[in-house]
Amino acid sequence: MTTRILHHFTLDPASRYARLVLGEKRIAFGEAIVRYWEPNPAFEALNPSGLTPVLVVGDLAERLVLCESHAIAGWAEDVVPDPPLLPRALQDRAEMRRLVQWFERKFDFEVNALLLHEKMEKRLLGLGSPDTNAVRAGREALRNHLRYMDTLLAERDWLACSRLTLADFAAAAHLSVYDYFAEVPWADFPACKTWYMKLKSRPCFRPLLSDRQPGMAPSSYYHDLDF
Amino acid sequence: MTTRILHHFTLDPASRYARLVLGEKRIAFGEAIVRYWEPNPAFEALNPSGLTPVLVVGDLAERLVLCESHAIAGWAEDVVPDPPLLPRALQDRAEMRRLVQWFERKFDFEVNALLLHEKMEKRLLGLGSPDTNAVRAGREALRNHLRYMDTLLAERDWLACSRLTLADFAAAAHLSVYDYFAEVPWADFPACKTWYMKLKSRPCFRPLLSDRQPGMAPSSYYHDLDF
Numbered sequence: 015m016t017t018r019i020l021h022h023f024t025l026d027p028a029s030r031y032a033r034l035v036l037g038e039k040r041i042a043f044g045e046a047i048v049r050y051w052e053p054n055p056a057f058e059a060l061n062p063s064g065l066t067p068v069l070v071v072g073d074l075a076e077r078l079v080l081c082e083s084h085a086i087a088g089w090a091e092d093v094v095p096d097p098p099l100l101p102r103a104l105q106d107r108a109e110m111r112r113l114v115q116w117f118e119r120k121f122d123f124e125v126n127a128l129l130l131h132e133k134m135e136k137r138l139l140g141l142g143s144p145d146t147n148a149v150r151a152g153r154e155a156l157r158n159h160l161r162y163m164d165t166l167l168a169e170r171d172w173l174a175c176s177r178l179t180l181a182d183f184a185a186a187a188h189l190s191v192y193d194y195f196a197e198v199p200w201a202d203f204p205a206c207k208t209w210y211m212k213l214k215s216r217p218c219f220r221p222l223l224s225d226r227q228p229g230m231a232p233s234s235y236y237h238d239l240d241f
Numbered sequence: 242m243t244t245r246i247l248h249h250f251t252l253d254p255a256s257r258y259a260r261l262v263l264g265e266k267r268i269a270f271g272e273a274i275v276r277y278w279e280p281n282p283a284f285e286a287l288n289p290s291g292l293t294p295v296l297v298v299g300d301l302a303e304r305l306v307l308c309e310s311h312a313i314a315g316w317a318e319d320v321v322p323d324p325p326l327l328p329r330a331l332q333d334r335a336e337m338r339r340l341v342q343w344f345e346r347k348f349d350f351e352v353n354a355l356l357l358h359e360k361m362e363k364r365l366l367g368l369g370s371p372d373t374n375a376v377r378a379g380r381e382a383l384r385n386h387l388r389y390m391d392t393l394l395a396e397r398d399w400l401a402c403s404r405l406t407l408a409d410f411a412a413a414a415h416l417s418v419y420d421y422f423a424e425v426p427w428a429d430f431p432a433c434k435t436w437y438m439k440l441k442s443r444p445c446f447r448p449l450l451s452d453r454q455p456g457m458a459p460s461s462y463y464h465d466l467d468f
Contacts, residue, residue: 063347078332085338104316105305111312120290
């Protein structure tokens with residue numbers, strides 16, 4: 015049997031995206047937690063960028079090292095095409111790719127760089143207490159993104175089209191971290207809430223719901239399927 | 242005949258990546274230059290993120306809007322599979338995807354955020370003269386990336402494997418902007434230089450070499466195939 019080890023950090027959105035995609039594809043894997051903000055030569059030997067996640071498939075005799083989300087999600091789609099997470103129609107593929115990149119490029123810059131940095135990274139790195147203005151700006155940016163998602167989800171069953179795609183997992187990976195920190199105002203965005211409830215009840219989501227980062231308690235409803 | 246219009250900015254690395262991939266696939270397109278740093282409701286109607294590039298295929302009756310680099314490169318590979326820019330072997334695919342993401346995630350954060358911001362964005366936005374320390378840090382980061390690429394290219398014909406892939410165009414798109422600003426110390430990285438000469442002499446590169454941004458003259462050797 016092929017061994018597979020995912021090197022990741024529990025509250026890292028990119029890592030969560032990989033875990034959700036692998037889970038949905040029913041690709042089993044062992045785990046190694048990477049404290050990515052600390053020097054780690056062994057991990058950098060796997061991925062010279064030093065960034066999570068990394069999936070190692072096989073052993074030293076025949077090893078495939080999949081560095082970061084595109085290599086992992088692309089490989090998962092290549093080797094386990096069913097269920098397909100890349101839609102067939104050109105229009106749907108375009109929309110899915112746009113939205114995956116939206117979270118990597120726009121959401122990361124506008125929300126994570128402020129809110130995730132203040133709420134999580136500063137604590138992990140020992141950089142002191144959150145800056146109130148940065149938290150406020152990050153919350154406002156998060157609301158803008160939720161508002162935009164709500165308009166998309168008012169017209170579609172899933173984020174990119176009528177079927178579940180990688181875009182849903184990219185979005186849910188990010189939002190699930192803010193849900194851990196009780197930062198998602200679900201009540202104000204009903205279409206997002208319905209969509210997130212559907213995702214949260216999928217088997218692939220279960221491992222994420224039992225994540226607990228020492229010193230950072232999750233929101234009281236973080237693991238509830240009915241929130 | 243289907244019309245195709247690429248909305249892009251000449252010195253934007255993501256836009257250059259799309260132009261190179263479309264050029265290599267011999268997919269003809271018209272151009273609309275987007276000054277992405279200015280408010281532009283018509284462009285935001287095409288791409289709500291406001292980010293370049295965007296390729297519009299067809300007319301209003303049947304229009305496909307491809308927002309940003311993954312949607313454009315993925316579509317190009319889907320509709321014009323030959324020449325393939327996504328390799329077949331799992332190992333090569335993994336390496337290509339890792340490197341494309343390297344430039345989007347690590348190079349962008351470590352180099353563009355400093356050096357491109359100081360050399361180009363500040364001038365476009367009228368934010369004053371470059372900060373000497375930021376320029377120095379950006380140059381040092383660029384050297385680190387070139388050093389890493391040099392070690393890869395010492396062992397391979399192309400960046401990800403023995404064949405030309407999307408990773409080469411992602412890397413060349415970024416470096417070509419710094420080459421415009423005479424910021425690439427080619428002489429110190431011979432394997433990178435050989436690789437870039439090979440790319441620069443391809444037909445897909447020609448349109449980039451005639452780019453001229455008003456008020457920003459290119460390096461004296463920017464358009465030379467022998468530099």
